[in-house]
Amino acid sequence: MRLLYSPISPFARKVRVLAMEKGLFDLFSLEIVAPFQDESLRIQNPLCKVPALILDDGEAIFDSGVIVDFVDGLATPRLIPAEQPLRRRALTLEAAADGMGDASVLVVRERMRPESEHRKDLFERQLRAVNAALDLFEAAVRDGTLSAERFEIGEIAVAVQLAYQDVRQVSAWRPDRPALSEWFERVSKRTSMVATHATVT
Numbered sequence: 440m441r442l443l444y445s446p447i448s449p450f451a452r453k454v455r456v457l458a459m460e461k462g463l464f465d466l467f468s469l470e471i472v473a474p475f476q477d478e479s480l481r482i483q484n485p486l487c488k489v490p491a492l493i494l495d496d497g498e499a500i501f502d503s504g505v506i507v508d509f510v511d512g513l514a515t516p517r518l519i520p521a522e523q524p525l526r527r528r529a530l531t532l533e534a535a536a537d538g539m540g541d542a543s544v545l546v547v548r549e550r551m552r553p554e555s556e557h558r559k560d561l562f563e564r565q566l567r568a569v570n571a572a573l574d575l576f577e578a579a580v581r582d583g584t585l586s587a588e589r590f591e592i593g594e595i596a597v598a599v600q601l602a603y604q605d606v607r608q609v610s611a612w613r614p615d616r617p618a619l620s621e622w623f624e625r626v627s628k629r630t631s632m633v634a635t636h637a638t639v640t
């Protein structure tokens with residue numbers, strides 16, 4: 440299987456971390472793609488986004504949620520809980536984390552435009568989504584929905600998006616979120632997180 444990814448993409452990192460946690464990382468041959476520059480990616484994924492997974496028979500699957508569902512089904516331990524209510528809670532955390540990632544990518548792309556062309560309303564709306572998601576995660580650590588004792592899809596999705604906040608300096612999220620900060624420090628030490636860490640050059 441070929442995993443088309445970019446090292447900095449939090450969505451692709453979610454797939455890489457999940458595969459590593461399951462001991463399936465060696466199934467992938469990794470191919471770096473620059474989604475904003477490389478139009479050939481569109482042949483595999485009409486949205487021209489990473490990650491995309493190309494199966495051995497050529498079938499392409501995306502987006503990251505579909506890929507993690509597929510990879511999770513390949514072997515135990517299952518990192519997407521099967522039973523309710525754990526399943527819906529984990530998938531809701533994943534949706535909130537992915538949505539925070541979408542908002543963050545928009546902010547990062549907007550900052551790349553000349554300052555005179557910055558759209559204030561875009562920053563306001565997207566950063567409001569980022570901050571509200573961060574508040575949700577702080578509450579989730581406090582009530583145990585996000586746990587440091589397990590590292591399943593909800594935890595993985597949140598961890599990679601918090602790392603993206605840092606690497607792209609989207610928001611200074613730690614003040615007023617002590618539980619989330621401490622949780623992130625702990626999960627960042629996992630082998631899968633350390634091995635997939637990337638910085639902007």
Ligand SMILES: N[C@@H](CCC(=O)N[C@@H](CS)C(=O)NCC(=O)O)C(=O)O
Binds near residue numbers: 447474475486544
């Ligand atoms: N919903 C998608 C989001 C993927 C995504 O936005 N990837 C970014 C990189 S972090 C990308 O490829 N963007 C290219 C574009 O928006 O044109 C997923 O979960 O895989």
